[in-house]
Amino acid sequence: MVALEHVITPIAACMILTAFLIVELRRLKYSAYSYIVQSTLLVSIFLSIAVLAPEPHFYAWSISAFITKVVIVPWLIIHTINKLKAEEEEEPMVPPILSILIDIALIAIGFWLGSTLPLPITEPGFKICMGVSFSLFFMGIYGMTGRSCAIKQTICLCHIENGIHLMLAVLAYASPVTVDIGILTDAVVAIAIMLYLSTLIKKVTGSLSIYRMSSLRW
Amino acid sequence: MSVEIITIVSTILGIAVTVLLPPLYDGIHRKIRARIHCRVGPPIMQTWYDILKLMVKQDVIPETASKTFLYAPSISLAYLLLAAAMIPIVYWRTVFDFTCDIILVIYLLSSATVFLTLGSLGSGNIFAVEGARRELMIAILTELTVIFSFIAIAIRFNAIKFSSIFFQAMETYPAISSIVASLLLISCAYIEGFKLPFELPEAEPEIAGGSVIEYSGRRLALFKLSIFMKQFLLIAIAVNVIEPWSLSNPMLGLIITIVKVSIVYIVFAIWEPLFGRFRVYEALRSLLILCALSIIAVILSLIGV
Amino acid sequence: MIAEITTIVIPLILLLGTILSYFTRYDGKTKASLTLIYLIVVCWSIYVTYLVYTGNVIVAFGEEFRVDSLSALYLILVSSIFMMCLLYSYDYMEQYVENFGLNKATLKSYYSMLTITFLTLYVMSISNNAFILWVFVEATTLTTVLLVGYGRSENSLEASWKYILLCVVGLTSALYGTSLIYSYIFNVTGDPYKGLLFTSIGKYISSVEYETSTFALLMIVIGYGVKAGIVPVHWWLPDAYSEAPSPISAVLSSVVTGCGFYAIFRWFTILSPPIYDSFKPVFLAIGIASIFIGSLSIIGQTDLKRALAYSSITNMGVIALAMAYPPLGIAYAIMHLFNHSLLKATTFLATGNLEHVYGRRNSLHGVIADSPVLGFTAIASVIALEGSPPFSMFYSVLGVALAIGDIAITLIYLIGLFIGFIALTYMFIETIWGEKVNRNMKNKCPRLMVLTPLLLLTLTAILGLYISPLANMCWRCVPR
């Protein structure tokens, strides 16, 4: 048998790469396509764990992840992008070079945390997964802070959800399937609602810029 | 003669002196002042004649007058009579001899002022109001002085009733603090008698009699008498504190007190023509000096000088 | 039987209400059936609470669902507030959609979302599963976010965007903490269900390494803290409260925000002292910070609802502060949550009346001259909210001080409350009393809208005069 970590490491590397693309690509559609790739990679991680660990729970995880993350969410995002005719994202708030540097720093922190944070897991592959999960999480939040476009922020949220899902799978894979379903449903609904809000925002304000929406203060 | 009888007799004597002598002293005052002005002046009994004359005259009451106007002179005189009964004038103790009677005396003396001004204010005449307010403003500061002087004396003799103060004073030598306090009391008496330069409340040329402008007849007599009596009582206390030894015997006390008070009045009479009238604010400001001195007297007595 | 009704029938009824209100025409019949559904739930909640009060615990599906004192308290709170908000919404929302130029027919989605929020809160409060609890806490955000932005105005959309973004991101932290603890307990016991249910987490959490469990719980506190609106993660709260329609503000400020603390209570009432003790400084710090930032931010506000929102932050701070002093503090924290929810809902409804009548929320004067009842309700609810007797808030405000029992902290606590009190009272005095400036009452206030806050106010007054059942319930929530 191939060691789990040997399979997971390249997939993880690819996921980090897609994470870069998701956050940094200015064209929303490309960003969304990268997201599909990332989700597919996520499903493949689940599948490889299910086969190699072997953990039968992960079959269920991979199926649910596939349905929601590869099918439903991307469809929603691309549909909205098409509907709103939003090609480019709104002006980003961080210059690209700095942004890439920050990304790298966050990935470093994420992997460092994933490897050193005391966790009840011993399997090295899982540790890598934790690193990936933290990186995705951080980059997602960073994407939210650094970007102004409503749809971009939504995609970043999906990105975060990927990280969370990975983390959940690693830590709580044994939990009943109801938990998984509940959490995924929440995620999908959240993204749907955010996309709906984006369309509303576009309709009311004429742009997707969140940065401009700061009339509510103190 | 038992102590009680002496006390009763001396108290009555004190009241009598307080009622009878002040107009006489005013007469002396007027006489001396006239002499200094190179006038012949009225007879010494003139003030008494004036009072007796007023007693038989018709009373004119202003239509704006309120009830206080009518009652005030009698009430203030009543308070002063009680004060006279309580202050040892000719003997070191009186019938009304109890703890802390000095505070009651302070209250009685200021009550007289309160009622006199209420009477003036009650007349409804603007000049009277002007007079009364001057009187009151002066009274604030003189009362402060009187209070602190009394306290200085009380601290000096470590006693708060007249009988023990005078009893101790007879035994000991006079101290600086008590003398200063007494002199301050005399000064207050001078001011309360509305003599120049503090002749503000009545100020004939300016506000035409001021606080007494609407009084006439018997009420005016009582009003005048009240002012004289208050002045006399303050002086009597002061001189008795300075020279208390004569109080051991009422007869001796009577004579010596008359002499002492006469001296004070003569000084007053010589002093008065030297000044013109202060303006109100000047008068008040100069009174602050008295207040400061009275506080010094208290401090002196506290450190035991 | 009772367990089945509680866990299956009632949620199904609520689901039915959701579907019904969405798919039927918005008319009197729908209103009546919705009212009936809510009424059924309220009655059942009262019955369940009564059962729990008499010492029963309702358990279903192998302890997946469990109604204990804390659940019962929350259940009755949720159902009573939803009932009132429903009644209030009928008249309020019609005017509201008119103001924002929306179609009256769209109101059916409003009621459907309101009902599904009710459903999520209902299930959340009877859930004994840590993950399900999280799922439904998150779900309350999702169901209310469109209600916050119901007006479709720029401001309300902004508020709802901030609301959903912060809550969804913040709550992931709680999920992380939950999974961490689950994972440890699973590793120790090998049983996938032991780390799931609160009743068993309580037994096994001591087997988790001390540092890890405190870390995980810290994540949980931050996560649910976002929902509860405690400093420094309170940002969404003033915006969402002030921009939402008033009945939604009432729901948000009372039970939706409260559910963050409900989850924290759930977690912290099962802990043993050594773990709990390490959280005292945390609660102390966030409590004091929230109290002061909330109170000070009220100063100089012009928007009534925004000021009330900041007052919510203060009160959340009070709850957090009380949590620092177990076990008495927890009991009073729960009581404060209960009282604050009732009264904040009252205040928002009362303020909503003013908004409804005058069409604005700021620079109002002399309301009492126009309508004594509205003015009285508003001022009385604010004063009650600040902890004046004879309203129930008085007990919990005092109780928290009692739990603290230290001069310096008590003083700080009371100073913080005092600032908020003065600022808020000043605002409302100037609004309610004074010379009438605005003579244009745009609308009449319908009777039902006048009655609902008054009813809630009376309820708190009654509670204030007879506090012992509530006190007993709160005390029973605390582990001995």
Added chain:
Amino acid sequence: MLEIIFALFTLAALLGAFSPSKRWGHRISCMLSLFASLLLLDVSIQALEGSPITLKLLQGIIVLPLEMDMLSAFFSMVFGIVFTIVSLYSLKYIEEGYTDRGSGLRIHALCLPIFMASMVAVILVRSGFWLIFAWELMSLSSFILVVYEHKRQDVRNAGLIYFAMSHAAAALLIVVVLTLASHTSPLSFLYSSLSSAYKSLDPHVAMCLAILFTIAMGIKSGVVPLHFWLPRAHPAAPSNISALLSGIMVKTSIFLLLYFTTKIFYPAIEIGALILVLGILSILIGCLYAVPQNDCKVLLAYSTIGHIGYIWLALGAGLMIYAYSGQFALYASLLISAGLFHLMNHAFFKSLLFMVTGNVILKTETRDMDILGGLGKAMPFTSFIAMIGILSLIGLPIFNGFASKWMIYVTGISSPAMDHLTMLIHLGVALALFGGTLTAIYSIKFYSEIFTGQSRVKVAKGDVSPIITVPEAVLAIACIVFGIFPGAALSVIFKPVSTLIPEISVYTLAEGVKFYLSLLVIPSTMPLTSVCFTLLAVFIPIAFGILYALAHPLKTRVEAPWLGGYKFDIHEIKFPASSLYAGFEKLVSPLYRVKFPTVKVRYPEPNADKVLVSPWVKLGAFLGEVKRIQVGRVQVYVGVLFILLIIVLVARVLG
């Protein structure tokens, strides 16, 4: 009995608020309050005669113990008398003076009984929890009553400052009570448990608590420098409420002060000294600031501060002496008796004066003494009562103010030697005497500017309705009776004092009073050297009678006042109140820090505003800028959350 009293008050409130006719509701409310007050009076007199009442309502931790012991009974008696009068007075006063208000009558009918009941509750409860409850209720109901005329901005501001200050007092009270309660085990709010908890505390903490408590009570009493709410709230309220605030409400805090410092805390010299110093300050500032006021209610409010100062002076000195040494207990108890006596007298004459002011407002609708005047002719009865009131206020012999003030002076001066502490007391007495002079000055201003001279407002002839004046007359009679027979009052006051200071019995006190204060009691034997007060009281009227008869003119003629020969319109030459003492005010203006002669309506005390209020307002506004952290950008918010999470995670990894 006690529960019936409270039930009556509650019933009054409910009927007043919810009866169909607001006019009748108000009447019923006032009448029921009247009955309740009479009942209270009855119960308190019974309790003073030796049957203290204890009662326990409710159960558990929040047990509601009510007790009417001697001290409470004494206070209840005072409260009962004033409440009776004020209820009767309010009946007509509010109806006549404030008819144009929409829901005003109902609010008044609701809050007045609650206010009264809560004040009674403050002195009767014996549980810290219920104390706070009653205290808050008292603040709340009085606040609503104070802002009765809420359409005026100044009234609302005054009300808010009042509410804020009473809430601050409540906060401090909560700190004290709950800190004590949290040290009890098992948890209990009973005063007895609090007392034992206090004794088990660390002395520093205990001292800290006692000081906080004193400050709390100082706020409610309105002692300088915590007084600035008082000269705003009293004038803002309707006169019947001012009478209650000034006559009764400030006294509840004095009750608590006395009760807590003697029965719950242990006596401490520092606390006594603190009370004493606050008292001296209040006397000076209160009296000085009363002088320049031209609003008659503001004047009375400052006068209240001054008189509260007298009471605090006496109580502080007493507590200090008692704490210094138990062997001086007699002096201490005499001082405390003097303080209580003054408290009672002040309750009477101050509520009387506020009600008199109410009469004036009813007739003229102004409180400005610059334009008032000459009402003595229009309202002879009112002016007569006012005269009695101000004579008591000044404290002239044979009026009750004198008896108690004099007792304070005498006991203060004759206090035993205790190093520097005695000097402090003596200083206090000296300044109190000076305060007495100032009292005379402003009282004369009050009376003469309202009732004598000329008026610039047209006043119809005829006094106000007898339903208003008769209750006032009752209080006026009480002022004279207790002035002539202070022994009667003292024999009542000694009972509570002897329960506070256990070393001293009523008998010892009576003997002590005979020895030290021969003036005040009627001794059984009348030796020459001990003349009773009654003699004094007889002497002055007799002397007055004789002199009046003497002065009674043979013939009287009524003429126009002589104005130096000029023909003025008499109404145009009214002497304005604001410049009555202009010279003196200028002299002491450094103390006031205001320019004289100054604007028409003087705000109460710009000094205190500058020092005590505005810095806090500014600080609040400054701190309120904290809200600017809410910058409005969601990116920033998420960023904060992000950084927080990273910090927590990194901290976890690093341990």
